[in-house]
Amino acid sequence: MVLERLQQMSSHLSGKAVEHHPFDPLTKDEIAKAVAIVRESYNDVFFNAVTLYEPPKAEMLRWVENTEGVKRPKRIADVVTIGRGSKVYDGLVDLDEGKILSWELTEGVQPLITMEDLQNVESVVRKDPEVIKQCGIVGIPPEDMLKVYCDPWTIGYDERFGSKVRLQQALMYYRPHPDDCQYTYPLDFCPIYNADTQKIIHIDVPKVRRQLNKAKPINYHAEAIKKETGFRKDIKPLNITQPDGVSFSIDGRTLKWQNWSVHIGFNYREGIVLSNITYNDKGTIRPTFWRISLAEMVVPYGNPERPHQRKHAFDLGEYGGGYMTNSLALGCDCKGAIHYLDADFVNRAGEPTTIKNAICIHEEDAGVLFKHTDFRDESTTVTRARKLLISHIFTAANYEYCVYWIFHQDGTIQLEIKLTGILNTYALAPGEAAAPWGTEVYPGVNAHNHQHLFCLRLDPNVDGPANTVFVADAVAADAPVGSEENFYGNAFYARKTKVETMGAGMSDYDGQLSRTWEMANTGKLNPFSKKPVSYKLVSREVPPLLPKEGSLVWKRAGFARHAVHVTKYDDAQLHPAGRHVPQTSGSPSQGLPAWIAAAPSTPLDQEDVVLWHTFGLTHFPSPEDFPVMPAEPMTVLLRPRNFFTSNPCMDVPPSYSSTPSQVAAGKGGIRGVVDGLSRLAFGGREKGGSGECGGCS
């Protein structure tokens, strides 16, 4: 390891290193170099984050348009360190010049909790005399303290402790055996951990106590299933092969596939970042989005009893979707022909670390792309779809989030998120009701109601950065039934409302209006429809933030107050709940509400705009979610509307195509890209008329 790193650093220092795309994440040697530069001046800190400081957009736009003629933007590291006494320093390090550009003590904030921060708490908790005492009260003898576990969340915000000391709340559990699922055995009290002193400073104890659950373990891992029920034997292998390889190419981190080009970034906060997404429209490279990412999320729980109000994790801002990313495995998390990208980070000590196979890139068959049969003669064209997935999976304590960015041949970009993992649980005493704020999912296990609200940051670049957002609603005409204009009462249309200013840029979802949002370039009309070229945000899982206006969550998660906020682009505005999220009080709210309040009259018509979309779901648990949740999917679509002059994927080779002339002449059509390995399930020959392509011909 050390040798390898020295070699990398020396190759860098000798100038032989590859020039990175300015959006490429920092490499291990760049991280090491940034740390070394910081260490020269500040030796007494540990590292919270060393990540790419993305070049200013104006500079990047110039470079992207003329990569040969314009100077490549500098490589700069964005560094967060923590010194003694929980002092936080935010710095920028110029890697090209080898110097610190800025270094600031940032007061009253707490940077996110890293995996290392998390790891430490459990051993402290197990030795703390007060925790041992509380364990005794609920029925765990001191000799069983090794069976006590905790998920050490950030404290979120607790007004008794404020923001100055770096704190974690230890959600407590027990395992009868090390292989038992601890979420079956939640403990009823909650220690508060000081990360600076590495001590328990307080324990929240409920008024009514709940003894350790006596229910028998319920586990889902293979060893348990083998013992309990055995595995089902009736699921046969299904294999996916790509004999000629994949349909995408990748140069550095710029991927090209089916007319799409996209740069794949990754950082510790957002995880996957997709930049400079373009579509080759018959030879013209057309920009669609400048940058899209999951920028934040919040998971508020609905139980009002103290201290459950603190359970509203900002999984990206408080822990990091990148930091928590799983290392993926071939044929296991992903099937077919896979390209992986690793992710490089820094650890607390300043050493580069790597998550192998952090990002998975692969294709999947996507069913029928389009089909039409003429009922007159059964002339048919049927074409199958392919999709490209760029994905990562991250583990946020109990939960798993599987994030799939999906590109389609028809110009659609889809974000699919699958929720799996384990419910957060709390102790329930015998006879105690979990309703209405939760559900008893297993004897003695109370799974609280919660929401998963994701904030999708969309920086549209629809044929250029000057874009306008419209709220588009499906509405009936005003004219009444029987009137001249609407005699039969069937008139309806799309009512579009322009978002004029930042202060007027908030809108909520309305399912009754089939509301969508259009990111349009009003400077460029579709030559046929005369409507602005646009991408439409189609999102149907859009619950409102259920914590009330003025509540703690409402104050801290300002981005979740509306389904959509629109802002004018600002290089500094990446994090809608703030740059440092743990222990923010929400008074005043950071991020989106602050930016908008600071400049509500900022015009947004034909400006460089950013659309922030909060979507997700409300989860009322039930026993089938326990002890591990079957994955629940959610989808958001970005669909081209009036962007192309016709269906952009007509040139995908069909599976079969015949014309009326061919049918009339008694000739078959063309048999195109057919999966020749497809077979009838129970043998025999296919029964279709022609024998060649079944009923198609």
Add this chain to the structure above:
Amino acid sequence: MVLERLQQMSSHLSGKAVEHHPFDPLTKDEIAKAVAIVRESYNDVFFNAVTLYEPPKAEMLRWVENTEGVKRPKRIADVVTIGRGSKVYDGLVDLDEGKILSWELTEGVQPLITMEDLQNVESVVRKDPEVIKQCGIVGIPPEDMLKVYCDPWTIGYDERFGSKVRLQQALMYYRPHPDDCQYTYPLDFCPIYNADTQKIIHIDVPKVRRQLNKAKPINYHAEAIKKETGFRKDIKPLNITQPDGVSFSIDGRTLKWQNWSVHIGFNYREGIVLSNITYNDKGTIRPTFWRISLAEMVVPYGNPERPHQRKHAFDLGEYGGGYMTNSLALGCDCKGAIHYLDADFVNRAGEPTTIKNAICIHEEDAGVLFKHTDFRDESTTVTRARKLLISHIFTAANYEYCVYWIFHQDGTIQLEIKLTGILNTYALAPGEAAAPWGTEVYPGVNAHNHQHLFCLRLDPNVDGPANTVFVADAVAADAPVGSEENFYGNAFYARKTKVETMGAGMSDYDGQLSRTWEMANTGKLNPFSKKPVSYKLVSREVPPLLPKEGSLVWKRAGFARHAVHVTKYDDAQLHPAGRHVPQTSGSPSQGLPAWIAAAPSTPLDQEDVVLWHTFGLTHFPSPEDFPVMPAEPMTVLLRPRNFFTSNPCMDVPPSYSSTPSQVAAGKGGIRGVVDGLSRLAFGGREKGGSGECGGCS
């Protein structure tokens, strides 16, 4: 063919025929027998439909519970015929006894239009002197009448003509060449065709005339693409193989897969009908749904100008989702290991006909089923999901509907519908605006705004037929922020409203409440949650019917007035817009509104209930939808909630599973069902730590 049929009939007559499941569609020999029996008494009719008359539910429930001890329900054919003068006869024929049970002249109705009815109109239109004259007016000379085409829809309803004469409206088009897409060349007038006299009786001509479109053809079939742009060359094959065969078995038409059992029916109206769906819950066969199907749909168009108000096709009730079904092809419409079922119907002359490969049954990989990693030691379990799809595709003139009934291992049933095919279009004069009621998708081509509203009929059987429907909404607690009960303001819960009576059984969608509907058996509580066992309807694409209250569409498509109606089960209530839909006036409304109005106080609590769900989408066309639409998917889920006592698919063999003990002992976990054919995209060896299952271990 003739020989084969005679053999079948003789085997039937000699008593050697297999006994059919009472829900099996009529076979060809049964259809032939029904026709023969009818012909004995009524020789002067043509056949509109000969389909299974499903046995009364009470009788079927008894038989299903004791197939050996209870007499198998009779085979009865439901027959619709049309005699001279558009006289409609509805009859029932007892196939076991070989006799007509009932035969009624049904006045004032028109049965649906068959493919044969459709086929005939075009040749009549081309020869009609008035049509030829109108063609001349828009610029088509008489010698080009063979280039004139029409899509002969039912007339829907036109108050000038009423319901007594069987009528079709001919939507007119032109093809410069037989292989050109006619929807690029819509004509501006609309002949009315009398199916009884086979004559054009009227032509609707707009006040402002539009000449034949002069735009150059735009086509999507292979021959055209080869000439225009050629096919893209960068999409590599992706093959799916199941070396050990499929994971399902099928006995007659009863399919078993992954604990599910379902009978697969099919009829000319609804297409696929799934009955007696049960789930084997650790040895206990538990009913979930008695019968589910797409029962009706309506596609209202939003242009108020006459005669476009007539464009609101009831594709199932006016044409038949079964009748319009495509014959599918292996490796083409469906990949992998496929089992097909054919569909047998009757033709106008009374002969049995067959659509080969009408229903496709196959499995697909479905990504991650569940996953969890312990952040402490990276012990992991990851399991992949499989799904089973039962599908058909039907062509309704210009549009294609791909209907996928999907069963999941976690107990979820999903209905996915993909919309593809071609937009219905109308002529647009140069300089004329298509907005606001449509979009110019190509020069001179106006695609009108429209909705696709499907009516899903759900007959729940959640641990028995006595079920109750609840409207479930996600709401914040009433108690304000700062109150004792809700100090931090984060309390929220699921508010459930019981549907007490048929008259109170209507509810609309509300996205802000994340509204779902629960079909519960309140007589059976989940032992852990103490909540009733239930299946939840999760549906997020639920636009309201945009034609106004009192409008023609509103009157005819009563089922579409609300997202959900609930009725008490009635054997006679299968068709929510009426048994015979064409030319219904909607005064009074047939189907659902009539049934409910007849018995509004019918109690629904713990009764045998039926839930009718209308969902779909509102389509504002854009040029990328033309000349053929990339498939747009829509999804409805039926999810078990409080039905199981734990995740029901934990026994699916994992891809990989390790326990904390195994990790601590330095042992790998088990490598389970891994796709051994998966490969790195660009060669090389996998980089994962263990070399065995990548980062999993």
